[in-house]
Structure formats: structure tokens, C-alpha cells
Amino acid sequence: MTHRRSEYAAEVRAMTGESGTPxxxxxxxxxxxxxxxxxxxxxxxxxxxxxxxxxxxEVGGPSGGYAPVPxxxxxxxxxxxxxxxxxxxxxxxxxxxxxxxxxxxxxxxxVVIVDAPATIGHNLLKAIGEVTRAxxxxxxxxxxxxxxxxxxxxxxxxxxxxxxxxxxxRECRTLLLRDNDPNRPAPTVTFDDxxxxxxxxxxxxxxxxxxxxxxxxxxxxxxxxxxxxLVDVFFPGWVPWKQLAVSQDIPDWIKAxxxxxxxxxxxxxxxxxxxxxxxxxxxxxIAYVADLLAGARHTVTSLDPTPFFKQYGDNAWAIYKxxxxxxxxxxxxxxxxxxxxxxxxxDVFTVDNAFTVFEFAVREDGGMQGPFGIHP
Ligand SMILES: [Zn+2]
Numbered sequence: 001m002t003h004r005r006s007e008y009a010a011e012v013r014a015m016t017g018e019s020g021t022p023x024x025x026x027x028x029x030x031x032x033x034x035x036x037x038x039x040x041x042x043x044x045x046x047x048x049x050x051x052x053x054x055x056x057x058e059v060g061g062p063s064g065g066y067a068p069v070p071x072x073x074x075x076x077x078x079x080x081x082x083x084x085x086x087x088x089x090x091x092x093x094x095x096x097x098x099x100x101x102x103x104x105x106x107x108x109x110x111v112v113i114v115d116a117p118a119t120i121g122h123n124l125l126k127a128i129g130e131v132t133r134a135x136x137x138x139x140x141x142x143x144x145x146x147x148x149x150x151x152x153x154x155x156x157x158x159x160x161x162x163x164x165x166x167x168x169x170r171e172c173r174t175l176l177l178r179d180n181d182p183n184r185p186a187p188t189v190t191f192d193d194x195x196x197x198x199x200x201x202x203x204x205x206x207x208x209x210x211x212x213x214x215x216x217x218x219x220x221x222x223x224x225x226x227x228x229x230l231v232d233v234f235f236p237g238w239v240p241w242k243q244l245a246v247s248q249d250i251p252d253w254i255k256a257x258x259x260x261x262x263x264x265x266x267x268x269x270x271x272x273x274x275x276x277x278x279x280x281x282x283x284x285x286i287a288y289v290a291d292l293l294a295g296a297r298h299t300v301t302s303l304d305p306t307p308f309f310k311q312y313g314d315n316a317w318a319i320y321k322x323x324x325x326x327x328x329x330x331x332x333x334x335x336x337x338x339x340x341x342x343x344x345x346x347d348v349f350t351v352d353n354a355f356t357v358f359e360f361a362v363r364e365d366g367g368m369q370g371p372f373g374i375h376p
Contacts, residue, residue, distance in 0.1 A: 066347050073237030073344035074098075075274025083120060085127035088267050088276070089225040091137070091202055095120060095127040098274035100152070103229050105222070106132055107200025110142030114204075114220055114229055115271065118155030118183070125159060143167065143199055145206060146187055147231040148217040149175040153271055158183045165189060167197060169208050172216035212256035213247040221263055228263050230256070231271030236281035238273055238344040239288060243356040250360035254293075257286050288339055289357070292350075295331035296358040300370035303327050328355040 063069075075098060076084045085095040091106045100117035102124060111128055120127075132139040141160040146168035147153055157166070168176075168187035176186035189195070195206040205221040213232040220229040232245040233256050247253040260268075261282055268277030305323045312318035331354035339346040362368050 066345065067340055069344040070237070070341060073273070073275075075276075081123055081126055083123040083127055084274075085130055087131075088222075088227050088269075091135075092222055092225040092227055093127075093131055094269055094276065095124060096274050097123065099272065101269055101271050101273075103220070103227075103269045104128060104131075104141075105199070105202045105204065106135055106137040107202045108137065109200030110138050110140045112143040112145065112197065112199050112202065112204065113141050113160070114145040114269075115147050115153045115231065116144065116156040116159065117153055117271075118151065121156045122159065124156060143197065145197065145204065145220060146172050146176075146216075146218075147220065147229065147271060148172060148214045149179070149184070150214060150232075151179075151181065151184060153231055155181075155183050157185060167191075167195065167206065169206075169216040169218050172218075175214075175216060209256065209259050210252055211249045212253040213245055215248065217256075219260070219263070220269075221265075225267070226265055227267040227269060228260060228265035229269040229271070230260050233257060233260065234268060234270045234277055234282055234285055235272055236268065236270055236275060236277030236285075239339065239346050239349050240285065240353055241272070242349050242352045244289075244353055247356075250356060251365045254289055254361060257282065257289065261286075284343065288335065288343060289353075291335045291338065292331060292354055292357040293361055295335060296327075296354065296362040297368065299327045299331050299358065300362050300368050303330060303370070305371050324355060324359065327358050328352075331358060 075096060076086065078084050078096075078098060083095055083097050085093055087093055088103070092103065093106070094101055094103045096102075097117070097120045100119050102113060102115045102117055102120060104111050104113040104127075106128075111132070113124070113128070116124055128141065129139055131137075141164055143165045144157060144160055144167070146157075146166065149168070149172045162185070166185060166187040167189040170190040170192055173186045173190045176184050191206065191208070193208055197204045197206060203223060205223060207219045207221060209219060211217070217231065217233070222228075232241075232247065233253065235241060235245075244250060244253055261279070265279070268279075268282065270277050303323070303326060305319065308319045308322040308326075312322065328351050332351040335354065336346050336350045339350070360366075363370075363372075
């Protein structure tokens, strides 16, 4: 999935004084896009006129016409470099830039890191340095696990150098060899179903339960720390990203939520946003998706496409677009109302998520075609 929108949102929050001055990484982002002149203006405006709600609404921030983000959805504040690193349990840590997350284990033999989101980038090394200076463990990253092949989650892998042992699902290697991206070296250690990684007395179980978000997404289970890392399936405190995280197998993505709950985890590292997940977060998302599914099943049997045929004549694509748009809106309306205030951005992505549930879980993979079923 992409992240520009959330980066922009973070930028707007920073500009309007909601979270203080922009972190260094964002200053670098601005500088990198040639918006250096804007940085001084951002600093000058922090806490200034743009922070007033009336003006903020005019410029599209902080809420930009959307409902405010519930405080419960937000994580800990970032440091001046633009990251937060925290201990999960024992030698297991997580790091976030409030949009993305990575996880790492410090061991007597070196660091095992899971993922390397591009937006956290060099701050991964700073976070590891900060933790290992404090606990006396070696700071060298010796092993890296890939949750899946997507660039946004592992695009900074190159920072750990060529000698790191990289581990991923066999399909992850196939995809990365195809992509041939120097920032994402293909894993050299692969597995089909299960792999136990033991380094310096610490253990991670890597398990493949079939495709869901991507063909190669794996479950990363830290048994001693009772922590599960599963990326682009759960979005603690938030509705799922657009079209159920643009996942490639929707019925299996929906099922992956339940598979995750079959692990006895107490902490979830979901790969996105600013905080860790709880089992209550997972159950709330499962209820949200179930509500979309119920609405989609009702809509496919009740929404009459006749007016769209009359309106668009021989333009078959326009007929389908109007039908799908109307279905998505009809499914989303009660779900948005129900979850607003409980899940952040329910009013941002629920129409897109309703479309995906309707189109894949119900119509295409679900086999319910309603008015487009077998012609009498
Ligand atoms: Zn992904």
C-alpha cells in the first residue's frame, strides 16, 4: 500500500500545531521534494493562525472535513528524529514513525529485525542503536525477516548491508527476484510452511497460512513474548486501509483475521500506524468487516440496477460503475455511522472497503451475483 496520504496527513497535523514541529524525517522529506522554502513557514505557523479551527477547515486540516481521529487510535509521541522505539517484552522491541512499524529482537549474537519500512529508514538504525546502547547487546543486524515483499514495508532493507541473513516465504523470494529492486534484496533463506529462527537464545516462529494480503504474507510469532506480527491485515484503532489494504485475496484476508486470533498473543504488531494492537482491536475490526459483509449480502439481493440501464444505455461500464458506486454507498452508510468514534477514519475508507467486500467477498469469490446471475 502507499503512504503519501498518511504522510500528508502527518504533515498537516504538524503544520497546524497538533503535534508540534515537524519531525526531522519529515523536514528531510520536504527538503527532498524541493519544498524547503515551506519549512520555515511551517515552523513559523506552528501553533499560529492555522491552528485555529476555522482556518484549519479552510486549508483542509487538521481534520479536513473528516471526523477527528479518536485519541485511542493514536500512539506515543515521536522523538525529534521522527520515531518512537519501545519495549514490547524482554528483548523484543518495536519502532514506528506513526504510519509504519518494524519489530526487532536484541540477542547476544546480534539483532533480528522484522521488516524495514522505507519511511522509517535510517531511524531504524538509530532506534536499534538507542536500545542496544542501553541493554549492552550488539547493535549489528545479523538477520532480517520479511513479512511480505511489498516495498513500503521492506524498502529500507538495503540499509543493513549485504551480509544480513534474509528470511522470507518462498513466494517472497520469487516476487523480489522479479522486482529486482536493490533496496529489497531477495531472501536467501526461504520456507514453504514453517521456519523456526533461533538467534542468540531468542526465537521467532515464521508460519505461512496461505495467501491473504499478498501471496507471501507470513505470521511472525514470538512465543516467549506472546507477540504476533502480521502486516496489512489488522489496523489497530483504525478502519482498514483503502479496499481492505488493497489485498489480493479477500476471502483469505478475511479468514486471516480469525487465524490470527487462534494464536495466544497479547500484543499485535500490525505494521501500520502509531500503536500496538490488542485482542479487543482485532475483535472490533472483525466485527466491522462482518457488518460490511452482512450489508453487502443484503445489497446484492436488494439493489435494483434497472435505473442505471435506463440512464446509461449501451455504455456497459457506466452501468456497472453506477451500480457498484450505489452498492458501496448503501453498504457503507450504516457501517460508517456505527463505527465513527470507535475506529479512526471510518468516514475516510469505509466506502472503498464496502466496494471490496461487495465485489470480491460477495460477487466474484462469493458467487452471489444478484441481478447479474444466471439469465432466466
Ligand atoms: Zn503490503
